[in-house]
Amino acid sequence: MYEIDLSGKYGLILGVANKRSIAWAIAQQLSQAGARLALTYQDDRLKPKVAELAGQLPDTLLLPCDVSDDTQIEAVFAQIEKSFGRLDYLVHSVAFAPRQELEGAFVDTSRAGFRTALEVSAYSLLPLARGAQPLMERAGGGSLIAMTYLAAERAVPKYNVMGTAKAALEQIIRQLAYELGPSNIRVNGISAGPLNTLAARGIGGFSDILKLYPERAPLKRNITQQEVAQTALFLLSGLSSGITGEVVYVDAGYHIMGF
Numbered sequence: 363m364y365e366i367d368l369s370g371k372y373g374l375i376l377g378v379a380n381k382r383s384i385a386w387a388i389a390q391q392l393s394q395a396g397a398r399l400a401l402t403y404q405d406d407r408l409k410p411k412v413a414e415l416a417g418q419l420p421d422t423l424l425l426p427c428d429v430s431d432d433t434q435i436e437a438v439f440a441q442i443e444k445s446f447g448r449l450d451y452l453v454h455s456v457a458f459a460p461r462q463e464l465e466g467a468f469v470d471t472s473r474a475g476f477r478t479a480l481e482v483s484a485y486s487l488l489p490l491a492r493g494a495q496p497l498m499e500r501a502g503g504g505s506l507i508a509m510t511y512l513a514a515e516r517a518v519p520k521y522n523v524m525g526t527a528k529a530a531l532e533q534i535i536r537q538l539a540y541e542l543g544p545s546n547i548r549v550n551g552i553s554a555g556p557l558n559t560l561a562a563r564g565i566g567g568f569s570d571i572l573k574l575y576p577e578r579a580p581l582k583r584n585i586t587q588q589e590v591a592q593t594a595l596f597l598l599s600g601l602s603s604g605i606t607g608e609v610v611y612v613d614a615g616y617h618i619m620g621f
């Protein structure tokens with residue numbers, strides 16, 4: 363097996379809420395490979411849980427970051443500059459839409475709900491990339507990944523405005539990849555199949571989607587957080603040095619099916 367050694371590298375991971383979070387699986391994977399990490403938590407409600415998890419990894423920075431607050435984002439990068447002096451990896455594993463926008467008809471999406479979903483789930487990658495850029499340039503380059511879903515490009519029942527947000531996120535990935543490429547900063551997405559997490563449980567009919575994948579996907583099963591994290595490790599590490607602006611599917615092949 364090829365060993366990926368990330369010792370001497372520094373990563374920032376946004377989106378750990380609990381042990382089921384995709385971001386937590388990625389954090390464990392990066393830490394095992396030797397990277398030193400900063401983990402953020404959304405608010406005081408989530409702080410104790412994220413602190414407990416962060417405590418399981420060596421030497422981890424724990425910082426508050428609500429991605430709808432520019433001041434908090436700036437404070438995260440100021441602290442990373444102080445503690446790490448550089449940044450190699452950034453993981454965006456954050457999404458939110460108000461519950462009512464995921465229950466009713468898409469046609470009834472409110473302006474406020476649209477704004478919130480797009481701001482938290484898509485726009486947020488821009489200020490994060492802006493904060494990361496100088497610190498990654500200092501490191502000679504870097505790699506960013508963001509978590510997306512098939513609803514960016516297909517109609518998925520109940521996914522509603524979150525699909526709109528994922529479509530925007532995937533465009534942001536490509537546009538950023540273009541703009542940051544000359545600084546040797548890569549930007550990619552992982553389109554994951556359904557995983558039983560806090561965010562996923564907010565999607566109506568999620569348990570039906572979980573049942574559908576093993577029936578339809580070529581691999582005849584669902585995927586695991588661990589499989590997403592292994593792909594994240596690949597996309598963040600130098601093994602994927604020629605890949606940017608790409609969306610990689612970790613979905614047991616579901617997306618290739620016509621029926």
Ligand SMILES: NC(=O)c1ccc[n+]([C@@H]2O[C@H](COP(=O)([O-])OP(=O)(O)OC[C@H]3O[C@@H](n4cnc5c(N)ncnc54)[C@H](O)[C@@H]3O)[C@@H](O)[C@H]2O)c1
Pocket residue numbers: 376377378379380382383384385403404408427428429430454455456457458482509510511553554555556557558559560561562
């Ligand atoms: N679980 C799935 O089936 C699945 C499939 C494809 C893509 N994804 C994507 O993976 C990512 C991670 O989700 P997850 O499934 O691990 O669920 P999760 O609930 O564990 O993670 C979502 C995270 O978003 C954070 N968040 C929400 N609003 C925020 C804000 N304003 N500021 C900062 N953080 C905020 C939450 O605190 C939480 O940590 C999301 O982008 C999600 O859309 C999930």
